[in-house]
Amino acid sequence: MDPILSVRDLRTEFATGAGVARAVNGVSFDVMPGHVLGLVGESGSGKSVTGFSLIGLVDAPGRIVGGSVRHRGRELVGLPQSELRALRGKEIAMIFQDPMMTLNPVLKIGTQMIETVLAHDPVSRQEARERARAALGKVGIASPDERLDAYPHQFSGGMRQRVAIAIAFLHRPSLIIADEPTTALDVTIQSQILSEMQTLARQEQTAVIWISHDLSIVSGLADNVAVMYAGRIVEHGPVADVLTRPLHPYAQGLIASVPGAQMRGRRLAQIDGMAPSLLALPAGCAFRPRCVMAQAICEAEPPVQAPATGRMVRCVLPVRDEVAA
Amino acid sequence: MNRPAEVKQPVVPVERPAALSTEARAGTVKSAVEGGADTPFRQALREFVANPFAVFGAVLLTLLVFGAIFAEALAPTNPYDLTKLDLMDALQPPGTQNMDGSVTFLLGTDGQGRDMLSAMLYGLRTSILVGVSSGVIALCVGATIGIVAAFFGGWIDSFVMRIVDLQLSFPSILVAMVLLALLGQGVDKIILALVIVQWAYYARTVRSAALVERSKEYVEAAICLGIGRTPVMFRHMLRNCLPPLIVIATVQVGSAISLEATLSFLGLGLPVTKPSLGLLISNGFAFLMSGKYWISLYPGVLLLVTIIAINLVGDHLRDILNPRLKR
């Protein structure tokens, strides 16, 4: 099966007054049709910029400086804006973190849905409204007809995110990039939205890139997980494997810091130190200053190892024993 | 004023970014991020000097202030020495010589045979004097009222702010006009009128900045340490209100000069014996239709250049000192 999206050595840089920040520094991954990829990392690790770079949504002073993004085999990097526009929302949709900020406060929900339909399909306003209404119904919003005439602030946080999901699925895209879509929500609403997303993605056979800092969310949702640190993917693999046998010291630290039932009464592990500034990355492995297993050799560029099919880790540590164990 | 000092040392700050980046490269990442060795003032200065428009405005302004201060020495004639005036020289176009050929009227003469260039230098002095002194007095009055309102809060604050809001809802030109109609003509009268229309801007600015400061811990700490209210307000809080105050003061002096000129043009400001640029323009208005443009035009250009120079400086000060616009 061919991947729906294939990313190779993607590089995005921000030229700031204080220097060049390499927010995305050689990222590669594939997304299979209907699969969910979890992109995990701390804030500032470059996971959101990666998401925006995929559809050419990087604002100045940011710029994609290299690499390739292929969607169904078609190269997206360097595509003219008019062709990217036709793709956005139609083939690749996005859901943002805070729908309070992303839904336009002065436009009715209906307007914001109808315009999305009309931007890609030559249908009548009436039909567009009909489709918007159906989409709202699908995400479990009661009396969708009235809700179309309401403004975003008249919705609760969870409802707003449902609207955003409804908009994302309007054109039955092949891929949805979801950037921390549940972070701003209450925990109970969070799980509702999660299962909503999962059901819809499965129904429509839509692939999802789920960007999150929360490993526990990704674990229940994703098929594969990629862990990002300082603009690079440091570990990538099937979600079950990575969670049970993380290879990279950073991934190990992340997983150890998630509270779990079997850890009751024990002190939670944490990773000392702070994420490095992208303007002043240490030479070699960027995680080195915080890594408990750091050695002199880590000052050199860490090698990429593929210890098993579908698994990848960017670290000098020998991984044979780990996988064997 | 330390503006001349700002202008004189553009060379030093231009070199600073290079010095800073070597520091950063040497590995002191922390100081680069926090701007450690760089004081806020130096940093602001460096940003200011980096903008050619701002530097241009500052240089221009320095020249104008210089010209105004040394008007007597620079002016070819004393335009208000009545014994030197000759009606035969009246309304001469730019470049004409006077009757005995001793003086060349570079910018022409007005209806009384006055050299326009000299009259303009004297007029500029009056304009700047009125603008700056009314600005400084209004700043002192407004800042005091604003900081007191922010410090004490409660009914004092709401009372003061009511008055400020009420006054600011009326355009300054209207208020000034009515005041001058009441007060009559005179340099002191127009300064008073300009102070009355301006104080509210300063009070509002200082109050909002001081309210932020008031809630900070150092104010509580200073009070707990037994430092009196007055030093806390005027030494500690006021210092931290300075950036917005500097910005608004620059802009206000510009608008005060403009307002004074407008009022003088309407015949409401200064006495004829002490004409500012506005009055010179007004005097020339009558001759405009007959094509004797220079009497109005040149003082007008000088007025415009002065206000633009002030606004250029003020505009970039605002960009630098307003943290909201910083990326």
Add this chain to the structure above:
Amino acid sequence: MTSFLARRLLQSAFVLFAMSVLVFVGIFAIGNPVDVLISPEATQADRQRIVESLGLDRSLIEQYVSFVRGVFDGDFGKSFVFKISAIGLILDRMPATLELAVSAMVLSILIGLPLGMLAGMHPDSFLGRSIMAGSIVGFSMPTFWVGLILILVFAVYLGWLPSTGRGETVTVLGIRWSFLTLDGLAHLILPAFNLALFKISLVIRLTRAGMRDALASDYVRYAIAKGLYPRRVVMVHALKNILIPLVTVLGLEFGSVIAFAIVTETIFAWPGTGKLIIESISVLDRPVIVAYLMVIVLMFVTINLIVDITYSILDPRIRIGGATS
């Protein structure tokens, strides 16, 4: 909403009362109008007769009380100079001023809004910088000086446009208007542009700042991610958010346009209230000054009230916020 209205109305009434006292006492303090009005050759008896006929021999409080009583009958006293009702004089001149002020407001939006949007969309381009530089110049130029230059260029040298008066007028609804005839329109252009220039700069700056904020906002990024055409993103999503503060500020600025009309009317001999008030101040025509100021105060209070109400209607967030709180 009702209590909000009642409170605002009460506030407005108080402002009106306070201003009437201030204005009356202030004007009372102006030098003796008798000296201006009566020729020096008049006999003492003549003088006395005129003072009594004008009511100037009574005390301040008596004069104020009779003034207020008159105001409630719509009578602000008779002009000392014109010997006719002061308020009638003002109202007779008001349409000319309003015509000028409204034309200036329309011009400032027609010119300022597109320029501000351009500058906001391309802030670092040559065009954007030029527009901003132009707006600084516009801000810096005193109204009277611009008027002078306009006359010098367009009336004296080019001879294209007239520089004094209203030109030919047409009477509609019992009021004379200039903008309905070609000649009147020609007379209107210079003064209206003169009065508008400062507001054009203001609109440019407000629009540019709003545009930059809007373009950097999440809702615009989301609109782009939905695949909307750039035209719709700017003209609907960004513009609608900019218009709210813009309308508010412009509404409040209408008062200052009326005030600055004094300058423009003086320069262009436009027969409006501004020219009247300058003439009245120079001859100390108290009733006219008082009537003018009271009409202006009333206008300001009304404008503030209307802007407050409009604002709450325009912004859906405010409207609902007010109703629920």
